[in-house]
Amino acid sequence: MKVTVVGAGNVGATCADVLASREIANEIVLLDIKEGFAEGKALDIWQTAPINLYDSRVIGSTSDYEKTKDSDVVVITSGLPRKPGMSRDDLIATNAGIVKIVTENIVKYSPDAIIIVVSNPLDVMTYCAFLNAKTDPNKVFGMAGVLDTARYRAFLATELNVSPKDIQAVLMGGHGDTMVPLPRYTTVAGIPVTELISEEKLNEIIERTKFGGGEIVKLLGTSAWYAPGAAAAQMVEAIVRDQKRIFPVCAWLQGEYGLNNIYLGVPVVLGKKGIERIIELDLNEAEKTLLNESAEAVKGVMEVLDNMIATA
Numbered sequence: 001m002k003v004t005v006v007g008a009g010n011v012g013a014t015c016a017d018v019l020a021s022r023e024i025a026n027e028i029v030l031l032d033i034k035e036g037f038a039e040g041k042a043l044d045i046w047q048t049a050p051i052n053l054y055d056s057r058v059i060g061s062t063s064d065y066e067k068t069k070d071s072d073v074v075v076i077t078s079g080l081p082r083k084p085g086m087s088r089d090d091l092i093a094t095n096a097g098i099v100k101i102v103t104e105n106i107v108k109y110s111p112d113a114i115i116i117v118v119s120n121p122l123d124v125m126t127y128c129a130f131l132n133a134k135t136d137p138n139k140v141f142g143m144a145g146v147l148d149t150a151r152y153r154a155f156l157a158t159e160l161n162v163s164p165k166d167i168q169a170v171l172m173g174g175h176g177d178t179m180v181p182l183p184r185y186t187t188v189a190g191i192p193v194t195e196l197i198s199e200e201k202l203n204e205i206i207e208r209t210k211f212g213g214g215e216i217v218k219l220l221g222t223s224a225w226y227a228p229g230a231a232a233a234q235m236v237e238a239i240v241r242d243q244k245r246i247f248p249v250c251a252w253l254q255g256e257y258g259l260n261n262i263y264l265g266v267p268v269v270l271g272k273k274g275i276e277r278i279i280e281l282d283l284n285e286a287e288k289t290l291l292n293e294s295a296e297a298v299k300g301v302m303e304v305l306d307n308m309i310a311t312a
Contacts, residue, residue, distance in 0.1 A: 014229025145248025173294030
């Protein structure tokens with residue numbers, strides 16, 4: 001098995017490190033446009049192999065997509081962070097141009113690869129990759145839900161003073177403050193979370209989850225990378241090992257939940273074919289309203305990209 005990670009920054013390098021240390025693929029290619037950067041990160045990761053006792057080979061490359069040839073899975077983390085004075089539209093235009101070039105080069109050398117998008121703004125960058133990959137939408141999807149759910153579960157584990165291993169949860173919608181955590185589908189060792197925590201405290205945790213990324217930025221002055229990198233690696237593992245894991249994934253909807261032609265976070269079964277099934281939950285009216293509001297926000301961002309393409 002061969003996995004490529006495009007973008008050797010903090011998230012990409014963390015993803016490659018997790019993939020290697022867990023021996024999820026025989027070969028892991030780390031690629032970046034900055035001269036020597038991916039090579040240096042890859043060499044550093046490879047030198048942990050004798051310490052952590054794994055055999056996965058990690059190879060770095062500067063913009064040489066031929067080295068990514070015949071990849072089974074590709075993780076795209078490329079893109080610039082939003083800078084002071086940069087509008088949302090500026091960020092979309094900049095990162096869409098990057099994701100477009102990356103995707104075109106990936107499918108040139110690995111036409112059958114499954115593509116996982118981590119670049120931000122997540123939902124619209126996944127849509128951008130899909131437009132340029134020109135492949136089955138079940139093979140192009142975004143990572144955010146795994147990360148957002150992990151944050152939600154981590155906050156709950158802290159509040160309840162229990163193991164995060166015992167917490168299961170579902171989270172839907174766009175990546176950002178319109179995401180839709182679902183307390184009704186949240187359990188602790190099978191016990192509904194509502195039996196263990198007050199409604200007020202649970203709502204505080206939900207709000208903290210929605211702004212979890214911003215909390216990290218305020219503390220560090222930059223975006224998170226350990227959890228996003230590990231989240232992407234977990235998705236790769238589910239595909240490579242055909243685990244049929246159920247994860248919330250930014251997926252292309254064609255009628256599911258009454259929504260069409262939109263990339264939005266929903267629970268799916270993830271296996272060797274990519275998204276093997278979208279799971280449609282029986283949402284109540286309040287949950288449907290929140291999901292539709294999230295979908296409207298995501299649609300608005302997708303339309304920005306559509307308009308840019310139309311006027312290009």
